[in-house]
Amino acid sequence: MVHYDPYMPEIMDDPHRVYAQLRAESPIHYIERFDAWALARFEDIWEASADDVHFSVGNATAERGFLEGEPTTMEVLSSIDPPRHTGLRKRLFPHFGPRAARALEPRVREWVRECIERHAPTGRMDAVNDLAQPIAFRVACAVSGFPVEDADDLIRMVRDSFHREEGTEGQTEVGQLARDEMRDYLIGLAARHQAGAVNVHALDVLASESEANVPFTAEQIGQHLTLLLVGATETFPKAFASGLLRLWQHPDQRRELCADPSLIPKALQEMFRFDMPTQWLGRTTIRDCEIRGQSIRTGQPVLFLYPSGNRDEQEFEKPDVFDIHRDPPRILTFGTGTHRCLGAFMAEMEGRVLLEELLRVCPDYEVLESEVFWPATEFVQGYRDFPIAFDPPS
Ligand code: HEM
Structure with missing residues (x-):
């Protein structure tokens, strides 16, 4: 009988063996100590993500408090339901959508080139700390309205x-x-x-936002900024580093990408599918319901095990094979429905630019396996340090 608890040491090391067992034996898994349910199959997570009738994001932060039913005072985009969520998301979207991502791309390319040029002569760089993380923070600053010169302090605080x-x-x-x-x-x-203020940042939207005609307080705006900053910076560098590992482990696929960079968007999707960093986010059940014949009661938390869904054999052929040509119609990495990741277009743009520039300058990078560091955590998993070595460009 499979045992699962989000805090199990096995989950922190490599969760996929347990996730495969859950999908096979207990796809709707009861976690007794939290009186909660974990969903392991793609289709169930996809459907429940889009189901605002039976599930609410209220209180569903990724902390033990959520599992233990403690109320939270956080009132941010990811923790409010429609209709309150609808208007605010609509006003924020233009700062994160495809047009905003295209407009930011030239600056991102410049930042990426600066980072690579700074380290390239040494033939070594840390793909998280010297590259993906500074870029993710600059993007977060540019979109949200933080002074870019505070980026280093912000990196430390989030870390x-x-x-x-x-x-x-x-x-x-x-x-x-x-x-x-x-x-x-x-x-x-x-x-x-x-x-x-001029409407160029998410911060401007938040500063002019009100609830029942009462303007957002500085505290409320601060909570939203925390979500934007953490959402933008904690996930992306980890997903990117894991993707570099996979390309290094599959040199044929890497060579193909270097020869034909138009394959990069597809490859990036596969990187995001294969190693989704966020182990789970959740919802609270607000109306009794049934999933696969299993009754879920009002008040019970439900965890979406996204990385398990992304390796579901009922959704993907040979899901444990990394294949940049896969091009699936849907993945779970950015969720779906009302709360689909607001930063998905930004993440895709950052990832594409980073890969294009990195593979151009260091097509034969080696991962310094003995120096990489994967801290144990139940939540956003991935490398904190990810050094690579390459031939310095002549
Ligand atoms: C690879 C990188 C990323 C991953 C894996 C990721 C993943 C996710 C997931 C799974 C959700 C929740 C979906 C749900 O509850 O249904 C989410 C929501 C969100 N993400 Fe991301 N994200 C990434 C990058 C970003 C970036 C770059 C930003 C900002 C620039 C961002 C901002 C947000 C926000 C604000 C929400 C809440 C949306 C809402 O509730 O309406 N994320 N993200």
Whole structure:
């Protein structure tokens, strides 16, 4: 009988063996200690993500509090339901959508080239810390309205806020301190921002937002900025580093990409499918329902095990094979439905530009396997350090 708990050490090391067992033996899995359910199959996660009738995002943050039914005071885009969610998302979307991503692309390319040029002569760089992470933070700053010169401080705060300790489940004291620091910084930024500023950033939208005719407080704006910053920066660099690992493990596919960069968007989808960093996000059941004959009661939390869905053999042929030509009609990496990732277009643009530039300058990079670092966490999994070596360009 398969055992699953999001905090199991096995899940933190390599969750896919347990996920495969769950799909086969217990696709709607009851987690007794949290009185919660975990969904392991693609179709179930896809359907439940789009089901605003039976499930609510209220209180569904990825913390133990959600599983233990503790109320949260967070009121951000990802934790409010329609109809409140609808208008705010519509006003924010233009800053994240395909047109915004296309407009930002030339600056992103410039930043990527600067990062690569700085490190290329040494023949070595860390694909997370020297490349994907600074780019993800600059994109977050540019879209959200943070001063770009604060990016390094922000990198530290976000990184520490996900601090984990062996033997401690969930958040640690270091993590809580970093979250408090980040919250104060973001509230300060929101308070300094004048409502009615030119509409070029998400921050302008938030500053002119109101609820029941009461303008958002600096605290509310700060909470939204935290979501944007963390959403934009914690996931992307990890997904990118894992993708570089897969290309390195499949040199034929890497050579194909170098020879024909028009394959990069498809390859990126496969990278995002194969190694989805966010292990789960959840919903709270607001109306009794049934999934595959299993009754789910009002009030019970439901976890979407996205990486399991992305390796579901009922959705993908040979799901454990990495294949840049796969081109599936849908993947779960950005979710679906009302709360589909707002930054998906930005992430796809960043990933494409990074791959185009990196493979052009360092087509034969080697992963320095003995130096990579994968911290243990139940939540957003991936490499924190990912050094690569290559022949310096002549
Ligand atoms: C590879 C990178 C990324 C991954 C894997 C990812 C994944 C996700 C997932 C799974 C959701 C939740 C979907 C749901 O609950 O149904 C989400 C929501 C969200 N993401 Fe992303 N994301 C990424 C990049 C970004 C970026 C770059 C940004 C911002 C620039 C961003 C901002 C957001 C926001 C604001 C939401 C909440 C949307 C809403 O509730 O309406 N994400 N993301």
